[in-house]
Structures are given as C-alpha cells and as structure tokens.
Amino acid sequence: MELRQVEYFLAVVEHGGIRRAATALRIAQPSVSQGIRALERELGTELFHRVGRRMVLSPAGTAFVRPARQLRRDASTVHSAVAGALGLEGGRLDIASEPALSVDPTARLVGLFRSEHPEVSVRLVAPLREAALTRLVRDGTCELGFGYLPQPMQGLSYQVVGTHEIVLVLPPGSPGAGSPASFAELDGQPMIVVPRGAAQRDFLGPLIDAAGVRTRIAVQIAHREAILPMVLSGVGATLLPLPRAEEAARRGAVIRRVTPPVTREVALFHRVGELSHAAQVFWDLAGESAEVGAGDRT
CATH class of the missing domain: 3.40.190.290 (D-Maltodextrin-Binding Protein; domain 2)
Structure with missing residues (x-):
C-alpha cells in the first residue's frame, strides 16, 4: 500500500468527490481515479460505491477512514521527526478549535508559533458540533485541539492553557x-x-x-x-x-x-502517544505561555 494512494482516498472523502480531490491535490483527475482503484485492488474490496457522478463510501470504505488518517498522521510524524533532528522546519500542523476560542488562546498561540516557525503552515478546523471536537483529534483529522473543560478526555492527554x-x-x-x-x-x-x-x-x-x-x-x-x-x-x-x-x-x-x-478552563489536548515535531513544539509553547498551571494530564 502506497501512502500516495491513501492520500487520494482521504482527499476524495474530505473534499466530496474525485474532481474536488484532484483540485485540492493539484493533480489530474485520472491519477486520483487510478490511485483509488489500485488501493481497492490491494485491499480486495470496493471503498466507494459509484452512484452517478457521486462517490459514496462503502461499509469497507467507512471502516478504512480512521486507520487511513492514522497512516497519514504517522507518516507526518516520521517526516517531522527527521526534519526536527536535522534542524529543519516544514509541513503542516492541523488544530481543531471551538469557535469561542478562535481569538484566545488559538489565534494568540498560533501567532507565537508562526513567528518562531514560519515555514510550518497551520490548518485550523472548527467542528460543526461541539461533540465533534474531541472526535476530530481521536480520528486523526487534527493532531491538537483546543476546548473548554470538561470534555470527554478518554484516550487523550491534555494541559490547561488558560x-x-x-x-x-x-x-x-x-x-x-x-x-x-x-x-x-x-x-x-x-x-x-x-x-x-x-x-x-x-x-x-x-x-x-x-x-x-x-x-x-x-x-x-x-x-x-x-x-x-x-x-x-x-x-x-x-x-x-x-x-x-x-x-x-x-x-x-x-x-x-x-x-x-x-x-471556565481552556485545555489543549492530543491523542495519547508521540506527537510530530511541530505539534510537540506547539504543545510546549502553549504550556510555557499558559495563564494558569499547565500540568500535563491523561
């Protein structure tokens, strides 16, 4: 299984179709289609049902979304770790944030982070529903999340940042x-x-x-x-x-x-496990600039 094929699959899921996925990835539509078909052959099952021009996830495709995001996250962690060891910066950091926290601490900390690491791009994701906030981190869509406490923190580590x-x-x-x-x-x-x-x-x-x-x-x-x-x-x-x-x-x-x-306490959280280099730097920065005690908790 090639990471490129996994990226194509996730792009179709996240952008709602092959054409939009190809636009987002800046590649030709046939390349996306071929990558999806190759991935389906390797897995031995259809990941999408083709309904007219629409691509609808099959049961197998639905089950594959979460591990696919984890594969992407693991690859990002590997690249980030190597870049960090070489003193390089780059890549992208995905952060989920409640809309009410978009100004403080999210914008404030992203500004501090970007001033020190301008080559790392940051993507902010706002959940459509409050209950989806921790899920965005658990399923690998985002590596970090900002939210008010209390939150359902099973399987997550968090620190209070304000x-x-x-x-x-x-x-x-x-x-x-x-x-x-x-x-x-x-x-x-x-x-x-x-x-x-x-x-x-x-x-x-x-x-x-x-x-x-x-x-x-x-x-x-x-x-x-x-x-x-x-x-x-x-x-x-x-x-x-x-x-x-x-x-x-x-x-x-x-x-x-x-x-x-x-x-209300504001927390920054991530899934239990190793962070990418960029996420670890952001995590440490948030802890250092916290307005209140920032003990790491699980």
Missing part, C-alpha cells in the same frame, strides 16, 4: 455599565441562549438555577455567530467568555462582570 471569565453582555445603552452583576439580576431578563445540550448552557444552567433565577428566553439559537448581532440589535442579553465579550464591547455592547466570578 481560563476564560464568563461575563454578562447587554445591548448598547443598557444601564449598569462597568458595575458587577449578580445572577439574581438575570431574573426576568430577556436572554439569548444556545439550545439545551450545548456545553455552555449545560455549564451555566445549574449556576443560574442555584441562584433561584428564572430567565426569560428571548431567542434560542444554535448559530453562535448570530448571538452577538442579536445583542447589538437589542434583542436581549447573553453570557459570553470575556474574549468574545470584549469584541462585543468594541461594537457598542455593555459588559458587566458576574459576581461571584464564573470561569
């Missing part, structure tokens, strides 16, 4: 700017919230309930990028991590710190 304070964000012109807010003040407050089952709501819900508060849901929305525009439009208030709240303040929203303070 904490985010949760603050109240209100529409422009709201009273109380600069003064702290207790959970009791949320009683009857129109709120913009994410659906039940979302980690942020599951984290904050018990705290609000413990304060005996009955919030009034103005809007429940799964699209987090729409929360801030709704606050700015006067629809209601919301609770956000401070880095995102600071962006809201720059656009006119009113921020009030919650008392007693509420914080």
